[in-house]
Amino acid sequence: MSSLRALQEELKNLLFIHEPPRRASRWWPEGIPERLSVYENDVHLNWTDALDHDFLLTKKQFGAEDWTSLQRRYFEKYPPRHWELNTAVAPFPKFLSAQKVKPYVKELADYEWNDLQVFIDRAFVRPEAGVTNPTARLSVYRHQIFDWVQAGAAPAFPPAQKPEVLVFYRDAKNVCHIQEADPLMLLMMEHFRKNGASLADLEPLRRRLLPDNRVPLAAVVENLKKSGLLLL
Secondary structure (H helix, E strand, O other), rough: HHHHHHHHHHHHHHHHHOOOOOOOOOOOOOOOOOOOHHHHHHHHHHHHHHHHOOOOOHHHEEEEHHHHHHHHHHHOOOOOOOOOOHHHOOOHHHHOOOOOOOHHHHHHHHHHHHHHHHHHHHOOOOOOOOOOOOOOOEEOOOOOOHHHOOOOOOOOOOOOOOOOOEEEEEEHHHEEEEEEEEEEHHHHHHHOOOOOOHHHHHHHHHHHHOOOOOOOOOHHHHHHHHHHEOOO
């Protein structure tokens, strides 16, 4: 068993992305078998293809050479630890946040990852569950990422620098949604995350936290129920 584990570790060292590629092995002192290059290419293509497709608009912000270099640096720092390809690219927004790229590009990567996350989230969305949709995710951005994405995220026309809060979620029909969130919506989402929360309990909370808000709560709740964000 120890020999098998040692071989697995050696194959990982040979097949995973490294710069420069490793071309020597104590397991094959006479030379690494040519057939391993087939597996190496397959591993690399699967990972890079996953990154390309999961962050399609983020990739669009880079030239071909810069993106390829970024991919290699990413997979060197975050070698996949699971066979599922989406898991392999999960740390990419964190990695990109530490790179010297424009702030709105970092936010775009976060946007694309949240969009994917609600799609692959295994939470069961049950109508009339009495709580906020369990797939709902919030992100705060310094730029108008939503409108920019809707327009195609052209690199030549960067988004306006104006804060926005977006909520990402999947409804009971497995349709994904993204919409802008205002303070009252955020308050409602947080309030109804607990089982047994009621609209009557929300009114005094709204008066304390949003004293200038006069929007009828019942109407807002109905709209959020219709959208699938509140499962009441």
